[in-house]
Amino acid sequence: MKIAIAQINSFLGAFEANRKKIEAFCKKAEKHSCDLIIFPESALFGYHPVDLLERPSIVDAQLRELKKLQKKIPKNLKVLVGAITHNPKSNGKPFLNAAVLLSKNKSPKIFAKELLPTYDVFDEGRHIQPGDLSKNIFSFKGKKILVTICEDIWAWTLPGQKHSNYAQNPLLKIKPGNVDLVVNLSASPFTDKKMKWRQFVTSKTATHFKAPLIYVNMVGAQDEIIFDGASLFTSKKGQLLQQCERFQEDFQVIEPFSSPVPQKRHQPNVHHLRKDAILLGISDFLKKTGLSQVHLGLSGGLDSALVACLATEALGPQKVTAFALPGPYSSSQSLRLARKLAKNLKISFLKIEITSTYKHLLAVLEKTLGSIPFGTVQENLQARLRALCLMAYANKNNSLLLNTSNKSEMATGYTTLYGDLCGGLCPIGDLLKTEVKQMAKTIYAHVIPQEIISRPPSAELRPHQKDTDSLPPYPILDPIVEKLVENYKGTHTSTGRQVLKMLMKSEFKRWQAPPILKISNHAFGRGRRFPIASKAIF
Structure with a gap:
């Protein structure tokens, strides 16, 4: 037979x-x-x-x-x-x-x-x-x-x-x-x-x-x-x-x-497996939604660098456009590194400066609302202005905006609703920050500048900002996120309790996040159904 x-x-x-x-x-x-x-x-x-x-x-x-x-x-x-x-x-x-x-x-x-x-x-x-x-x-x-x-x-x-x-x-x-x-x-x-x-x-x-x-x-x-x-x-x-x-x-x-004689098969390492899964996820999403091109904000940081690499490998450089969107607290190094990566990938690279628009909008707001001390309002204005520009390009060119958030950020709510959380697909939203770094080093170190891989993560929304100002260091944070989200286990350390509180209080953001390509046993998205209004933090 x-x-x-x-x-x-x-x-x-x-x-x-x-x-x-x-x-x-x-x-x-x-x-x-x-x-x-x-x-x-x-x-x-x-x-x-x-x-x-x-x-x-x-x-x-x-x-x-x-x-x-x-x-x-x-x-x-x-x-x-x-x-x-x-x-x-x-x-x-x-x-x-x-x-x-x-x-x-x-x-x-x-x-x-x-x-x-x-x-x-x-x-x-x-x-x-x-x-x-x-x-x-x-x-x-x-x-x-x-x-x-x-x-x-x-x-x-x-x-x-x-x-x-x-x-x-x-x-x-x-x-x-x-x-x-x-x-x-x-x-x-x-x-x-x-x-x-x-x-x-x-x-x-x-x-x-x-x-x-x-x-x-x-x-x-x-x-x-x-x-x-x-x-x-x-x-x-x-x-x-x-x-x-x-x-x-x-x-x-x-x-x-x-x-039959058993076949011997090479088993790729986990980083290549995840990469191949994400490539298929990106390419099939476009084919099955009828879209043909993507774009993203290329910040000079590691997350957007990895998404740019994945999109380019999945679709080809001619179908990927990267935007640099420098603001009042963006470093010249970030713009230089973003431009260098785009050149390495041979993808289109466009720059839109948001500083003057940010200052004008803040002045308009203060005229009506009164003086606004520097804080979340100013930080989120920058993120949302970037999203405004990226979505304008999506409308003009029928292009899919790729979100660049990772699972660590998603879990802690370290993302701006209607800002850097916007997009039509989130390719790396099921990768922890440490996993993002491992994939970048293992697979894409030949195109991602070493400075991007090694520099401390920063949203650059205020002077001298670092992710560690708001979050535990990622080597400490990520095992906690994995324990809470993927393994359904509790936590009893003070840092663990801090992360759990952030996780439970930021559910409203994840309800409004773009689809996240699922590569782990438990990803954010339709497979994880948590309420927004809840007092349950255990």
């Missing part, structure tokens, strides 16, 4: 385009004399559909493309494709997250996902009815194949956990002797720690059934979620035998009942 893995990048809601891509991969499978081709979870619809499922007409449009797909598939090829289908029962949620088995001139078979995740970025139970995994077995060429969808194989207790996220593991309802092959259609988001967990659950599932397992994961990005692919084939003993590429589409042929 020859089975094709079709690791594709689906476009949410672009049903015709997705269908045509699926057809193209089916033709490739036919050329390789495959018997079955497997696509990722929700490959026809795109993932995550979230509240698009409030409109049944959208699902119906996708199902019309499913019917067209069945007419176009090769005669001797079975196709297992992820789609959203109607719940045939009159009660319960209206839809199923399904794997649909298509054969030429035969009625489709529907296999529904049972475990519907409700943690982090997921909320499938909002519109989708759970299936019954014990009914997801079909016979093909004398073999019994169990169809699972993403979360269905994640009910095992993971290493380091005290218990599973689920009261029952639906895989345990099925007798191991009744399964010859397990397939899993996934849309599993990237995190920098996810791969070891995937290998654990696929290995655990394979060894439980004493059957090989084929795992087909989506690739691409949808809003802030990044799918890294890395589809894989595991032996019945749980050994990883074959793995697809990461962060790009791939097609591979598996013979699950032969004796």
